[in-house]
Amino acid sequence: MSSPRKLTSQDLIKWDADGLVVGVIQDSKTQQVLMVGYFSKDSLKITQDTGFVTFWSRSRKEIWVKGETSGNNFKVVDIHFDCDGDALLILVTPIGPACHTGAVTCFDGQIN
Amino acid sequence: MSSPRKLTSQDLIKWDADGLVVGVIQDSKTQQVLMVGYFSKDSLKITQDTGFVTFWSRSRKEIWVKGETSGNNFKVVDIHFDCDGDALLILVTPIGPACHTGAVTCFDGQIN
Numbered sequence: 001m002s003s004p005r006k007l008t009s010q011d012l013i014k015w016d017a018d019g020l021v022v023g024v025i026q027d028s029k030t031q032q033v034l035m036v037g038y039f040s041k042d043s044l045k046i047t048q049d050t051g052f053v054t055f056w057s058r059s060r061k062e063i064w065v066k067g068e069t070s071g072n073n074f075k076v077v078d079i080h081f082d083c084d085g086d087a088l089l090i091l092v093t094p095i096g097p098a099c100h101t102g103a104v105t106c107f108d109g110q111i112n
Numbered sequence: 113m114s115s116p117r118k119l120t121s122q123d124l125i126k127w128d129a130d131g132l133v134v135g136v137i138q139d140s141k142t143q144q145v146l147m148v149g150y151f152s153k154d155s156l157k158i159t160q161d162t163g164f165v166t167f168w169s170r171s172r173k174e175i176w177v178k179g180e181t182s183g184n185n186f187k188v189v190d191i192h193f194d195c196d197g198d199a200l201l202i203l204v205t206p207i208g209p210a211c212h213t214g215a216v217t218c219f220d221g222q223i224n
Contacts, residue, residue: 031144035194080222082148082220083211087218
């Protein structure tokens with residue numbers, strides 16, 4: 001992506017009614033889309049500070065460091081946001097398979 | 113993606129409280145992530161039936177055929193769903209730039 005707009009804060013993100021923003025995780029090398037997850041302000045800050053993707057788990061209602069149990073982390077390469085500020089695209093280096101099933105990507109199903 | 117699970121219906125999709133599912137749009141050729149949008153059951157059916165991506169506009173609360181005004185459609189190549197059925201990944205051939213700004217992708221912003 002050439003000459004992207006730069007932000008130094010989370011100010012331009014439009015957080016939804018639950019205080020979350022959706023994020024697409026993409027392998028920076030293979031460009032495969034690995035999964036979709038949600039971020040709270042705190043989990044995004046942790047992601048930026050640590051360099052490892054940290055979601056907000058909507059089911060468990062808690063901060064979720066991806067790979068905390070499995071070791072299959074996502075190392076952050078770049079964080080992009082979209083034109084209306086309500087979605088993130090996070091380019092990562094995956095450490096191991098993305099999916100809890102052991103698959104490379106969570107998008108392993110196909111609709112005819 | 114090798115040997116994906118196949119579905120012939122929308123049965124395995126987990127629709128959210130608003131009856132929507134989030135979808136990631138990816139260029140099937142360049143693998144660039146172009147945008148994120150939402151689908152209702154009806155808009156997904158139209159997408160499948162017509163072969164052109166048709167969202168549910170959350171702001172206008174109506175069916176939104178991508179490119180209806182601009183002509184910048186997304187021609188569907190494949191529709192994938194994720195391991196917990198609450199996100200779609202739609203591989204497309206974009207007809208023109210994805211973004212209303214004229215950019216190739218809506219993800220033109222970057223956070224430091």
